[in-house]
Amino acid sequence: MEPKIKIAVDAMGGENSPKKVIYGILENYKNNKDIIYNIFGDKEKILILLPKNFDKEVFNIIDTKNKILDTDSPLSAAKKGKDTSMWLTIQSVKNNDSDVAISAGNTGALFVISKLNLKMIENIDKPALSALWPNKNNFNVVLDLGANIECNNKNLVDFSIMGSSLFKSLYPNDEPVVALLNIGSEELKGNDIIKKAYQDLTNIKNKNFNFYGYVEGNQIMDGKVNVIVTDGFTGNIALKTAEGTANFIVKEFKKSMTSNFLGKLSGLINFANLNKIKKKLDPRLYNGAILIGLDSPVVKSHGSTDYIGFSNSLNVCVKIVRNNLIQKIKDNISK
Amino acid sequence: MEPKIKIAVDAMGGENSPKKVIYGILENYKNNKDIIYNIFGDKEKILILLPKNFDKEVFNIIDTKNKILDTDSPLSAAKKGKDTSMWLTIQSVKNNDSDVAISAGNTGALFVISKLNLKMIENIDKPALSALWPNKNNFNVVLDLGANIECNNKNLVDFSIMGSSLFKSLYPNDEPVVALLNIGSEELKGNDIIKKAYQDLTNIKNKNFNFYGYVEGNQIMDGKVNVIVTDGFTGNIALKTAEGTANFIVKEFKKSMTSNFLGKLSGLINFANLNKIKKKLDPRLYNGAILIGLDSPVVKSHGSTDYIGFSNSLNVCVKIVRNNLIQKIKDNISK
Numbered sequence: 001m002e003p004k005i006k007i008a009v010d011a012m013g014g015e016n017s018p019k020k021v022i023y024g025i026l027e028n029y030k031n032n033k034d035i036i037y038n039i040f041g042d043k044e045k046i047l048i049l050l051p052k053n054f055d056k057e058v059f060n061i062i063d064t065k066n067k068i069l070d071t072d073s074p075l076s077a078a079k080k081g082k083d084t085s086m087w088l089t090i091q092s093v094k095n096n097d098s099d100v101a102i103s104a105g106n107t108g109a110l111f112v113i114s115k116l117n118l119k120m121i122e123n124i125d126k127p128a129l130s131a132l133w134p135n136k137n138n139f140n141v142v143l144d145l146g147a148n149i150e151c152n153n154k155n156l157v158d159f160s161i162m163g164s165s166l167f168k169s170l171y172p173n174d175e176p177v178v179a180l181l182n183i184g185s186e187e188l189k190g191n192d193i194i195k196k197a198y199q200d201l202t203n204i205k206n207k208n209f210n211f212y213g214y215v216e217g218n219q220i221m222d223g224k225v226n227v228i229v230t231d232g233f234t235g236n237i238a239l240k241t242a243e244g245t246a247n248f249i250v251k252e253f254k255k256s257m258t259s260n261f262l263g264k265l266s267g268l269i270n271f272a273n274l275n276k277i278k279k280k281l282d283p284r285l286y287n288g289a290i291l292i293g294l295d296s297p298v299v300k301s302h303g304s305t306d307y308i309g310f311s312n313s314l315n316v317c318v319k320i321v322r323n324n325l326i327q328k329i330k331d332n333i334s335k
Numbered sequence: 336m337e338p339k340i341k342i343a344v345d346a347m348g349g350e351n352s353p354k355k356v357i358y359g360i361l362e363n364y365k366n367n368k369d370i371i372y373n374i375f376g377d378k379e380k381i382l383i384l385l386p387k388n389f390d391k392e393v394f395n396i397i398d399t400k401n402k403i404l405d406t407d408s409p410l411s412a413a414k415k416g417k418d419t420s421m422w423l424t425i426q427s428v429k430n431n432d433s434d435v436a437i438s439a440g441n442t443g444a445l446f447v448i449s450k451l452n453l454k455m456i457e458n459i460d461k462p463a464l465s466a467l468w469p470n471k472n473n474f475n476v477v478l479d480l481g482a483n484i485e486c487n488n489k490n491l492v493d494f495s496i497m498g499s500s501l502f503k504s505l506y507p508n509d510e511p512v513v514a515l516l517n518i519g520s521e522e523l524k525g526n527d528i529i530k531k532a533y534q535d536l537t538n539i540k541n542k543n544f545n546f547y548g549y550v551e552g553n554q555i556m557d558g559k560v561n562v563i564v565t566d567g568f569t570g571n572i573a574l575k576t577a578e579g580t581a582n583f584i585v586k587e588f589k590k591s592m593t594s595n596f597l598g599k600l601s602g603l604i605n606f607a608n609l610n611k612i613k614k615k616l617d618p619r620l621y622n623g624a625i626l627i628g629l630d631s632p633v634v635k636s637h638g639s640t641d642y643i644g645f646s647n648s649l650n651v652c653v654k655i656v657r658n659n660l661i662q663k664i665k666d667n668i669s670k
Contacts, residue, residue, distance in 0.1 A: 217575030
């Protein structure tokens with residue numbers, strides 16, 4: 001029998017917490033019996049949400065009243081001290097009491113507190129924020145999404161290695177194919193840093209991924225590649241632009257569906273079909289950004305997700321522990 | 336009576352030219368009688384496409400056999416010499432024989448040939464590629480979309496002035512509201528260049544626009560602002576990511592619409608509604624990037640658009656001449 005996976009959970013982060021966090025844990029536990037949830041937060045509030053006869057060895061509550069707010073700046077969050085639920089969650093992986101940490105709270109605070117407490121993986125200079133982004137076939141791992149506004153070519157190469165290790169942890173049966181996000185597919189375009197990274201990635205031997213070259217923004221969802229590497233500024237803007245575009249179009253479709261009688265009728269008939277698309281585009285499916293590059297994995301669940309989304313983020317935690325994400329990165333970075 | 340507007344048209348650029356260009360001109364002429372089209376290209380091929388009794392004073396053909404291919408690099412295109420249809424088109428505005436130049440050909444070549452021939456507007460350091468991007472209410476002007484990979488704060492301020500002048504030329508009844516594209520709406524985020532531009536834009540007095548502050552990628556289509564300013568690398572990736580996302584979603588919708596009998600039925604009923612959305616998202620509607628910052632306006636029609644799209648780009652030409660885009664920029668930059 002494999003050893004149980006221990007997940008450190010910040011119960012107090014994000015909208016509607018601890019309710020969605022605890023309900024997310026209960027949902028997640030339905031299909032994952034080999035897990036221990038180390039839950040940090042206001043015990044009183046958490047206990048109300050758990051069934052009376054809950055298993056205290058599976059749901060291990062560590063009480064703390066202090067918590068970080070979404071409105072805290074990263075610095076003021078860090079200054080709030082070591083008894084916030086977020087800090088204790090990160091401490092738990094630092095002390096090897098847990099294998100992975102998760103929070104739906106303040107992203108900037110989680111990033112800073114993680115960096116303060118955890119060591120970088122050797123030979124990696126900067127951690128990155130990575131996430132899943134749907135493509136024609138399945139999902140891309142995209143990084144960096146905002147942890148580092150400026151990156152050099154070494155960072156982009158590190159991100160390629162880390163991103164493909166993450167992809168392989170999440171989809172063990174597929175081969176990672178890495179691309180650099182650029183403004184032209186010809187070798188000539190892009191800035192000097194990207195061009196250098198292109199050369200470096202072409203020259204690495206024994207790498208844990210195929211290197212495709214450049215992709216442009218309109219090729220992200222083509223399905224030709226599955227790990228997309230960029231600096232945090234560009235990645236953040238690309239991701240949010242895609243979100244905004246998707247929202248815009250879905251709203252326009254909805255408007256047209258309900259704008260007259262025929263539209264309404266058609267909307268009714270098409271309900272099952274629409275739900276299929278919604279399911280494919282449901283952000284809860286790929287909820288959870290992964291802070292990658294530190295010697296323990298830290299997962300950021302979306303602040304506005306619900307308990308289903310939080311449960312899916314817990315699944316991400318399980319996969320990256322079970323498939324040894326950190327060890328994969330260490331093996332590949334030292335090659 | 337206003338003087339006639341003279342448009343220099345490169346007839347040989349883009350897919351399916353000169354057919355789409357000439358048909359686009361004929362389409363455009365239906366609603367614009369006060370225009371002279373100076374048409375540069377292969378006279379033999381052009382004449383076949385025009386009606387036999389065409390008005391030679393309106394459709395003024397200047398014969399040249401040489402042309403720039405989509406596969407030419409900007410440099411090799413420029414080296415092809417001064418008798419290419421694109422070069423002659425730009426020369427025509429340089430020599431004041433035309434008020435505005437348009438091509439559906441090679442973007443890089445058009446950019447380089449324009450820069451070689453035309454002067455910058457005084458006090459503007461870099462030209463920018465701008466385009467229209469739909470938002471909730473109408474359209475945004477977005478720039479730069481790829482002309483300048485790296486920009487300083489002065490460039491971003493220039494883009495704000497040029498973008499709002501363009502917006503005002505296209506939508507004379509609306510007020511331009513400028514935003515900087517950034518990764519956070521708080522003043523603290525973003526790189527130093529953006530922060531400096533933010534300060535500069537806050538401090539300018541008597542500006543020809545309202546300054547909103549920062550927007551993130553997911554706010555581009557909100558309709559709160561209508562001029563969005565960014566460097567060419569970020570802008571290009573944002574635009575193409577939006578295109579890719581829109582294509583992905585529309586394809587998924589279509590797939591679901593036709594995947595079973597109910598879907599097909601619903602698709603039929605909903606045809607009129609779907610067409611409404613398509614119309615709103617039809618790229619031909621806002622076809623035409625505008626190269627802005629040079630002392631003559633140069634419009635780039637999309638290479639893959641059809642004659643309707645080309646005709647719409649000609650409408651953009653008409654508006655920016657009639658509403659004095661270049662003079663607006665000159666007035667505002669020197670304030």
